[in-house]
Amino acid sequence: MSKNTRRIVFVLFILVLTLSVAAVQAQDRVQVTILGTIKPEIADPFNEAVATYNAAQDQYEVVVIPRDGDPVQMMTSLSASGNMPTITNMGQEFSLFRDTLCDVTDTTFSQHAFPGTQADVTIDGRVYGMPITIEAFGLLYNQAVLDEAVGGTFDPATITTRSELAELLAAVDALESTEAAIHVSGLDWSLGAHFTNVMFTDQSADAAERVAFIDALKAGEAALVENEVYAGWLDTLDLLLQYNQNAGSPLAPTYDDGVLALGLGEVGFWFMGNWALPNLFEMNPDVAYGILPVPISDDPATYGNTAISIGVPSNLVIDCAQSTPEEQAGAIDFLNWFVTDPVGQDYWVNRFNFLPVYDTFEIQPQDAASQQILQYAADGLSLQWMNNLYPAGGWQAMGASMQKYVTGQIDRAGLAGELEAYWQTVE
Amino acid sequence: MYIEKTFAQKFRSFLTFAAIPLFAFSVVLVIPFLVGVFLSFTDWNGIQAIDSFDYNVIGLSNFTAALSDPTYINTLVLTFAYVTLVVVITNVIAFLVAVLVTSNLPARNFFRAAFFIPNLIGGVILGFIWQFIFSTFITRLGDLTGIPLFQYSWLVETDKAFIALVIVGVWQLSGYMMLIYIAGLVGIPQEVIEASTIDGATTSQQLLHIKIPLMIQAFTISIFLTLRNSFMVFDVNLSLTRGGPFRSTEMATLHIYNEAFISQHFGTAQAQAIILFVIVAVVATTQVIISKRLEGRAL
Known part of the structure; x- marks a missing residue:
């Protein structure tokens, strides 16, 4: 081919390419x-x-x-x-x-x-x-494991206080089939966005007062160590950590480890939300799951003890x-x-x-946990997702502090100090 | 072929050889850099179009915010520690390995290839591979042997996670540096070595007094590259530890990224990036000037 022929072929080639792209776009x-x-x-x-x-x-x-x-x-x-x-x-x-x-x-x-x-x-x-x-988060549980622990069919309505939860955790822990009672994910988003939400949302049944609590933190006027909900919330966290499957190295497990632990019945509980259900069903579609509130006191009437965090x-x-x-x-x-x-x-x-x-939906979810969550919502037993009000970077900062607490780097006062210090940096 | 006399001819050859690379260089490096410097003086919110000018010039307040961010200062300190360790360990290992594979070792080409391969793996993939090793493999090893060091994942304890980052950084960089040292070693004229052998120099004397002075340029290049790469570490940091546990292994670049895209403080992050640029530029230039002086003395 002469030089000119090659040029013509090249130009034609480019032309064809351009046209075909244009044709695709011209639909x-x-x-x-x-x-x-x-x-x-x-x-x-x-x-x-x-x-x-x-x-x-x-x-x-x-x-x-x-x-x-x-x-x-x-x-x-x-x-x-x-x-x-x-x-x-x-x-x-x-x-x-x-x-x-x-x-x-x-x-x-x-x-x-x-x-x-x-x-x-x-x-x-x-x-x-x-x-x-x-979506809802709380204590996801494996129905089969809990049935075995209570020797019958487990009824979620029986758990309304921390001591009732403690008894159940002990019973699950004692089972031969389980490694531990609960799997606590040390992931910063789980601890920082979801677990902290329990503390913020349980502050008051009144939405305006919950926001006021955050405003007080921002202004440096709220002392967490003197806060009753803060103390009760950490008492419950300590209880969960006591029965934690990965107590030796709490930050080690990944999200998938949690799916495996609950799905295989190595544990009875996992602090997580219903977004994990597809992952759990993928592993074994025949296991039934449910979700429990995180009680923060020994009084069933305490706000939040019988409700789960539900939000968009x-x-x-x-x-x-x-x-x-x-x-x-x-x-x-x-x-x-x-x-x-x-x-x-x-x-x-x-x-x-x-x-x-x-x-408009004719089709409704069929699994027990999803129906349970819709029931909580219908009964008005839903706690606000205060984590939607966290500023950008908020859960990462609080998640880091929570990880320090979970691994024993800081104590209650230290955690309170870090959380207060974080909120004071927020405008 | 190209004898350039007139301006037109010079311009023509400039267009032929330099225009496209210059264009690419300007578009992907120079212009974004200048825009970045400009944005660090504004309150741009991260989503406004740059040419809309809906934002205000606010002077140096981004820089004061950047420097009053205690975590940023901590990440800079951590980055310096990381850089020091990685630069020293990488160069020592790379040089020793280079000496080893230029000797009469059997299968030395195999070793050269084996040491170089980590450099061909992208940082993110590498991070995930090592994540598996540090969190899954090591704990399995701990279960089998009962050695406490291997009982738990290395990535969830502050000090071990930092060491893990250094290990991976060194592992990734030393192969490349080894190549540069090999080039330096084989570039030494054979006569000089032979002459010293005849004069009765031992192997270690040859290494210290003849080989190293004659290949000092290789050190200049290697130290410069390791400095730059370890200051700018990002992908391994992101995929291996994500800065965890509790943001204790967050290096400067990852912190800047988080400041911009997680905390959504684009101005502050931009200012922090400029500060990091100045630091790296000063450190690297100083290093090159000192090394050049050493080269001058050696020759």
Whole structure:
């Protein structure tokens, strides 16, 4: 081939490539982008749901942008570079992005949401997000192990005080089939976001007083060592640590170790939440689980002793600053599909293991623990997720202090000092 | 081929050879760096478009906030400790190994390859491999042997987690440094060695008085690279310990990352990054100047 022929071939080759890329983009379907698969744990079923939705209609095409690394890092860089995805799943980041988000008050999914579930994403009476599920944390238990420990069918209503819990822990510990009574995860998010929540949310039955307690901490006016709830909360933590499977090295176990320990019945309890259920069922679908409150005193009437922490972990939000109106409409259509279409509902409940907070759902979760959580919610026995009010970096800071306490580096006074010092740095 | 006389010709050859690399260098390094320096003087919130100028210039308050953050100072101290240990241990091991594999060792090429391989594994993967070793393998070993040192995961105790980081850092870097030392060792003219042998020099005398002075440049390069790499350690830190237990093994870069993306203090984090840059620049330049003087004396 002469030089010129080669040039022509090269130019033609580039032309063909460009045209084919243009042809792919020139489809008449509107592309709706979503960052990640809501949660990494449900990546496979979520991708399946997206494919099903794309095949079910010919107006929109939902595309998942792979999420690698830290979500905030990705959101900030995508936003600052003008590439914000149409749909994003946001937790605490909501406050950072709220001026860029679409008002979804009049959408179908928002109209059918249970009252109260949209509180975190409501500003001046307008709704800016779609709650994905409610999650609950507390003492997850393995029904079979506890049945064996009590010699019959274990009834969660029998545990309302710390001493009743202590007796049960001792009974589980005494079983030959178990290694220990409880698995305590030393993970900073479990201790820093969830276990600390028990202390903050049990402060008062009145929401305003709970917030006032945090404000007092910020102002340096609350002394934790003199706080009754703080003392009771740590008494319970000490009790759990006494029966901890990994007492020798409390920070060593990973999340997966907890799944294995509870799923295999090595322990009877695990301080965790219902997001672990899919992992547990993946290991053995035939084991039944339940969830118990974390009692902080010996009086059943103490606020929090009979209730579990329930909240909305994150919300799906739609970007209004960088997306076109067509993309926004597509995003709403996609989210409505989960709430209104039986196929979408099936994915939402049975494949993503979300607890539906919409009155349109015909499909309800079938496992005992999920039903138990919905029952706690229906009975009003739910404690507020004060951890949603922690500032950015809050649970990491408190998690580090909790890890020090759990490993015996600091005592009660030391922990109180560190927690107080942290809150005083918050504006 | 290229005889450049006129400006046009010079410009043409500049375009041919330097324009693309210069463009890439500016776009991915120079411009972001300058924007970063600029942002450290503003109250940018991390999501505003840079060219929107919706943020304000606030002078040096990010820098005062950065320096009054006690954890940042702690991470700097920890980073210095880490750098000192890694630079010294890496260079000692790399040099010894280089001497070993340039001697008449059987299968020396195999050893060269084996020592170099860790350098080819990305830091994140490497972190996960070693995480398995320190948390799972070591505890299993402890169960089998009953040695208390191996009873629990190394990554959950402050001192052991730090040692683990040093071990992995050294393991990753020494293979590469070994290559540089090998190049230095084999670059020494054979005549000089032979002459010293005839003069009756022992092997250790040859090493100390002939080989090392003649390959001092290899030390300059290796120490510079280990300094820079260990100051900037991030991926291994992130994937091996995530700064834990209780943020006690958080190095400067990981702290800056957390300050920006977890605490969402972008201005402070940016200022801390600039401070770290200045520190590394000063340390590395000093090291190069001193080494160059030594080179001058040796030659």
